[in-house]
Amino acid sequence: MNDKGTELKDLALTELARFSKQAPCKKGVPTLVWNYRMRTTAGRYFVSTHLIELNPHLLTDEQRVKVTLAHEYAHAVASCRAKGESSHGPTWHTVMAEIGIAAKVRHSFDASALRRPSRWLKEYECPVCLHRWHVRRLYTANCYHPCATNTKHVKLRLVGVKEATADKACNDSIGET
Numbered sequence: 001m002n003d004k005g006t007e008l009k010d011l012a013l014t015e016l017a018r019f020s021k022q023a024p025c026k027k028g029v030p031t032l033v034w035n036y037r038m039r040t041t042a043g044r045y046f047v048s049t050h051l052i053e054l055n056p057h058l059l060t061d062e063q064r065v066k067v068t069l070a071h072e073y074a075h076a077v078a079s080c081r082a083k084g085e086s087s088h089g090p091t092w093h094t095v096m097a098e099i100g101i102a103a104k105v106r107h108s109f110d111a112s113a114l115r116r117p118s119r120w121l122k123e124y125e126c127p128v129c130l131h132r133w134h135v136r137r138l139y140t141a142n143c144y145h146p147c148a149t150n151t152k153h154v155k156l157r158l159v160g161v162k163e164a165t166a167d168k169a170c171n172d173s174i175g176e177t
Helices: 003-022 062-081 090-099
Strands: 031-034 043-046 051-054 120-125 132-135 157-163
Touching: 003 031, 003 062, 003 090, 043 062, 051 062, 062 090
Parallel strands: 031 051
Antiparallel strands: 043 051, 120 132, 120 157
């Protein structure tokens, strides 16, 4: 672990102790964990285990650590004060004000390098009627299209694989006409 990573982890523990004095939680101070498997989520709080997870890939400077940790700690306190309230409800906003950090629901950190590669679409074709489907995953290789009779199913052919785009409708399902 590099020195910067150690400094940020120490900072997080210091800030967590400070937040717990400014806005005490009935359950005590949550456990803090750095989760290296997280990708685009900056942090999250688990009510059942009273645990805060932070993303070391995104939280690369002091300001990001402070804001994200405050956000997650506010969830911890709000869950103690107002059970059943929406996660970013009035109690959460009140706790954020007590801590002294502006209440912001979503982060704006650049996570583009951490995103998973786009998924690929597979294109299948019915050999009888030549109808084509674009799917991410084929759950069955049999065609239930009108060209197949009740007693005979037609085996679909894989025609191609291409990268999915945001504007491409990928919801075609086998069996639609």
